[in-house]
Amino acid sequence: MNKLNRQQRQADEQGRQSKYPFSVAHGGVPDFTVLPNADNSGAVVSLYDGAGTLVVATDAATKYGLARPFTQVPMYPSQPGLVYSGAGSAIPLYSGQLVQLNSCFYLSWNFTVSSGGVTGLTGSTYAKLVDTVTGWTWTTPTVALSTGVSSTGNLLNGPFSVQVPKSSLGHFMTIDLYGWVSANTGNSNAVAITPLAVLGADYALSQAYFAGTTSP
Structure with missing residues (x-):
């Protein structure tokens, strides 16, 4: 039996x-x-x-990682309480952390420049994703925006996206959004950032933005 x-x-x-x-x-x-x-x-x-x-x-397209669900990344001010920054070199204004489970990463953010009323300014911004285990790094293009005296300008950056290496799946990642006054520092000239969409995503959503897009 x-x-x-x-x-x-x-x-x-x-x-x-x-x-x-x-x-x-x-x-x-x-x-x-x-x-x-x-x-x-x-x-x-x-x-x-x-x-x-x-x-x-x-994800059927990459044959690794998740297609669903997307991984929403909470973003926080890198320096609590700081809204506008007059820094003359690149500093992180917003930061987030995640465990990478999706095959790709996707983000967009709003960039604001504000003239203090004496001179105009140019502000610059970019984002940086880092695998803290392997050291793999992805940086978006740097985008600049200028404004005149006593005026404010806004720019929608992205979407930007990247296919994350298979070796980074399950690793702890950091994402930072940088901004700074790249021309005409001082005189209360300043920049600010507002995260819009920061997430782990699938290939189907991300592949159209691998080269990056920026609004006029």
């Missing part, structure tokens, strides 16, 4: 291992799937809610 039970268990295990692709659904609405990716070199695992909306999935 024990021998028959062992044989039955082995047959059941072999049967479970061979059930690929695998799909569970109710009333034609998907609940859970394990399906081959586009070139059949691996599997895409997906979990849906009761209405068939994708909730959790691996």
Whole structure:
């Protein structure tokens, strides 16, 4: 009897291992799937809610990391209480931290320059993502914005995005948004930053912004 039970268990295990692709659904609405990716070199695992909306999935395009959910990164002032900065060299104004689980990283932010009323100014800004384990670093293009005397200017930066190396998955990452007065420091000239979207994302969203875009 024990021998028959062992044989039955082995047959059941072999049967479970061979059930690929695998799909569970109710009333034609998907609940859970394990399906081959586009070139059949691996599997895409997906979990849906009761209405068939994708909730959790691996990234089929990169074949590693999450496509869903996106990882929202809380951003905080790097120097508590500081809104505007008159610094004449690059300093982080907003900072955040995350464990990288998605295949890509995506961000955009608003950059404000304000003239103190004596001279105009030029402000510059960029963002920097760092894998604190491997040292891998990604820096966005530096964007500059000028304004006249006694005036304020605003610039939407990005979206900028990057595909994160597979070796960085699960690592602790830092993200910093830098800003400074790059021309005509002093005279109460200052810059400020407002984070808009800072998140781990999938390839489908991010790939259009790998080169980066900036509004006029």
